[in-house]
Amino acid sequence: MFQSTDKLKAALKASYGKPKSESFDFSRIEQFFANRTPKSSDHSISDKTCQDLDFDEVFMFVDRTVSRVGQQYLYARLRTIDFNEAKTRFLEKITTVFSNDSSLREEIGVSLSGLSHPNAYYIPSLFLKPHLEPPHWFWAVKLLPILSLFFLVLLPFYPPAFLWLFGILIINYSIHYWNKNNLFQYIASFPQLLRLNQVAQELLKHEPLKPETDDLNQSVRILDEVSSSMSFFKLESKLQSEVGMLLEVITELFKALFLIEPLILFHVLKKLDSKRTDIDRVFQYVGLIDTALSISSLRAGLVYSCQPQFSKGQKTLIVRDVYHPLIPNPVSNSMTLADKSVLLTGSNMSGKTTFIRTIGINVILAQSLNTCLATEFTMPFLRVFSTIRVTDDLLNEKSYYLEEVQLIKALIDESRSEIQTLFLLDELFKGTNTVERISAGKAVLTFLNKGPHLVFVSTHDVELTGYLKDTFDLYHFTEIVEDDQIVFDYKLKEGDLQTRNAIRILELNGYPPEVIREANRLSEQLTRAKS
Template identity: 75%
Template structure:
């Protein structure tokens, strides 16, 4: 009855975002501590913040277990060009989309890893463990002395005094080790659960591991289960036993130094089996992530599976939208051998569109899901310079921070690996003439080779300098009598209308200000012409 109720809850939540709080410090532990060397591209902290990926993650995440949540987070921060084309992951997602009973059965198993303590599993195979001190050989000898004195006691009662002395020494070591045990009392029992969940999941034909490596890893963890079960028992004892039983239990454990001996034995085993634990962790996390994506697809307006092409400097999207905006306006775009220069006023949609492109390019290559009706792109890295702030502590100005960020992009553009560069209002921390000159030079440089650039600007002059290598698009506001409206529709070509002064007028600026602004604007336009 309890299981049927749980299944009903899981099915009721299918297709819906979570309502729980998100502990990003713990969620990111698998990503933060795993090796990065074999990865094609890591989403940098700068790009992650620019694209508001905490919020994107909270929307995308429909995982059941903490293991799946950590795996999904790492997947969204890691672009693997081969994995982006891997159809086996898509088949796994489709299995959950088509089979409600499979979703429920897998969800029930995964739910046993939903406790906060499951966040600590990655520390077992990604972080260094405690090492026994040099004098630990004494710990191995003392239990034998305890046994000898216990056996001697019926024949020689004064041996009790020796036993009491040994017990005092053992209690000192026992309680010295308590802090060591507490460091693992949360993680090791969850590792046992991880192993059990993996065993249950692989019973389903659709969820069987793709390689024998995972099966072998599960079996190896199963063999370690006996030693690790002590920590499961210890965790249970701390919460359920009475004082008398606890005292007696502690007496036995201290007399034979069970805890330090078992702890360092288990840590040695875990240390030797890091690769196997990692394989099982990723197996379970991958299944939960696939289930999460199936749920995500169920709950959105429309989505598509991206087409990963081999055509460099090509990108197309049909009815593309931002997943976090209620009732979003969808836009379409096709690029062939050119980048994009966006113009338009503030609040018209330029920056949101740039973020929409970046988010979907990342999701296309990580979870095979785009918020569009069609999306086509080549394998590419994603780098951004959208949200830049002064660094007051190191006395760096806005402009200097911007210079350093753009310099990083310039350096990365020398790579042959295709990169999507996302920029908002380039060099707005300096004067107009130098901003346009430096912006044109930098954008031309970034646009070389296979790279794509999406950049927004208020500097209309840039469009004349870049029109041969950049496709021009714009967003515009609609001014009608006494109101301003935005339709957030992407339009081809350069922005023709100029409504900034009219907007000042609609917001009740003094007539004198409006007259002078209009006169100066007309004079400057004539001079420029």
């Protein structure tokens, strides 16, 4: 046991500050997030925004949890902005403890590893999903074991009682194996719930990890009261893998004769149904501790990071040296906004969309993990919505333009809220003609930018800069053409894009001379017409 613990501590020490190398089963990881009922004040990051910001990849980079409970809690926390400052302060306090105390960090990691089995993914079903209800004929399940015992006692004195006992046994076996399917749904989660409560008790022994209220201790004690009933299923799970064939036949006969499994199963489910709040509280506590451990490891592995500063209600954003978590050797950028939004111009591949994603990801990390990949990050509390990736929906017979129209309409609806929001957009209305694209784009961006909201939008339509320069700060990315080579520096620059290299890039990629001449002639003609 000691050797095993030492090896586990060594593994935890070696993995500290590093991303996981394991596979991720998102269908299980998201179960806590997908089935919980969020508070009305919560903001859930939508599936569309997650797709736009490459959320799954970001999660895989951020996740350094030890337990499956912590992994599920971290996923839900990243996808839920709850604006709960007290919870954030407690999370930061525990994170700081772990960052400063490697010995405690490894000891807690050992405790949390008790919930690393995949079966721990099923714990949320015990307090978030409806439980099985006993059938209307369940009264017979309570009566039949009494009859079994009666005829079993009568048998030595009245041998013909065997016929009655045999008939009851046939009925009981039918009920016993009918219940196997019911039992199968819980045989994985019951033992893990017991382990969850044990892990919580181990964590609470450490003074720095104790919450400020006694609610958690009370919930742990309440779950202890049902532990004895659930212990049967822990034993059942163990016996299935360890007992021999003969012993298994005997134990199955005994359980069927007295219908032990259905009686205990529905008894436990009834108890657990009234303990949902307590299970939830214990689950979230263990998940939060593991998340703090994960944040500590994340920060240790970053080149640099900072804690965000929140400017309540102000339409400001101060960003220093911010970078994207998924790009090797990333280029950092800075900006300061005051009562304005951002309009980005630049050629393809210059960095516009990546920068928009960088801002969105860091705004989410700031509010969920109190961590930003920057040297300074000052922002208001923000909801986040986006429309970056847009595709044709051929199955529902939607064109690219109609799909885009409906996505942007959803952002307009959200902008009517008084809650401050960050809108992230990339190339509005690409599916229509230039005149209407610019006209509609200007109108939509002006609408979204009303009140306290912040808008980050990229565009190739430089005409928009003239229409929006009073309410949007103008920034751009550009490429440099040197010695017949195209070089991107990915550095954010203030002001409108002045250089025009698109045709030159065509030339460098071997387009025919007559194509280049015609393109340059028309470009000059159109420029004079606009002037």
